[in-house]
Amino acid sequence: MAEKKLSKHPYIHENCNIMSSELGKFTEIGLYNYFENVKFGNYSYSGEFCFFQNVEIGKFSSIAAMVRIGPTDHPMNRPSLHHFTYRRKMYGFDVEDDEEFFSWRKEQISYIGNDTWIGHGAIIMPGVKIGNGAIVGSGAVVTKDIEPYTIVVGVPARPIRKRFDEETIQKLEEIRWWDWSHDIIKERFNDFLLDINSFVNKYYRK
Incomplete structure (x- = not known):
């Protein structure tokens, strides 16, 4: 393989x-x-x-x-939950489906x-x-x-x-290491093997 x-x-x-x-x-x-x-x-x-x-x-x-x-979701406020109320064409109940409902679900x-x-x-x-x-x-x-x-x-x-504690979390959120480029992550790879405090102390900037 x-x-x-x-x-x-x-x-x-x-x-x-x-x-x-x-x-x-x-x-x-x-x-x-x-x-x-x-x-x-x-x-x-x-x-x-x-x-x-x-x-x-x-x-x-x-x-x-x-x-x-x-x-x-299904439409819980209608008399029926079933999708015949919005997938109408499949059942021959309408020439169009309920696009407003589909748009709402997508949002x-x-x-x-x-x-x-x-x-x-x-x-x-x-x-x-x-x-x-x-x-x-x-x-x-x-x-x-x-x-x-x-x-x-x-x-x-x-x-x-x-x-982690709140201070460490706040620092990680500001470091945002996940936005580093592939090359930078590769360059700093060994730092991801450090304990969390060492990593944060190295990269957190006030």
């Missing part, structure tokens, strides 16, 4: 369906992924069987298998921050914002915004702790 090597061109595995989406450099899309209206930041990757709709994903996001982001954008980790089988609901550096535990269902560098677990997802 040939060694896998990422490049400026996205690495897309077999049996993926990618529509109306933008894929960044050094990205990897797992087997049997479905992307619709997705922005996928540089260096991010997804595992197998992921399903993303209407989401902006930052750089260096690590997304495990079977993650669902942005499951679309419910989820945001996944930079350097995030989304665990196996997690679900992130439409319109939710996940902060930089956050971790979403396996199987969690995220219904509310998550602050940067926070670890959440459970159904519904709840915070259990921050990865």
Whole structure:
């Protein structure tokens, strides 16, 4: 088996369906992924069987298998939830579908921050914002915004702790290492193996 090597061109595995989406450099899309209206930041990757709709994903996001982001809503205020009310043409009820409803669903954008980790089988609901550096535990269902560098677990997802103290988090947010160029990250690679305090002290500028 040939060694896998990422490049400026996205690495897309077999049996993926990618529509109306933008894929960044050094990205990897797992087997049997479905992307619709997705922005996928540089260096991010997804595992197998992921399903993303209407989401902006930052750089260096690590997304495990079977993650669902942005499951679309049904019209809960109508007499029926069923999609015959908006996919009307399929049933012969109208010559046009309910494009206003489809537009509304498309506008419910989820945001996944930079350097995030989304665990196996997690679900992130439409319109939710996940902060930089956050971790979403396996199987969690995220219904509310998550602050940067926070670890959440459970159904519904709840915070259990921050990865670092508030001062360190604030400094990381200002350093924004994920915006460094590929060459700079390569040059400073060994610094990413340092403890967090050494890294922050080296690169934080008041």
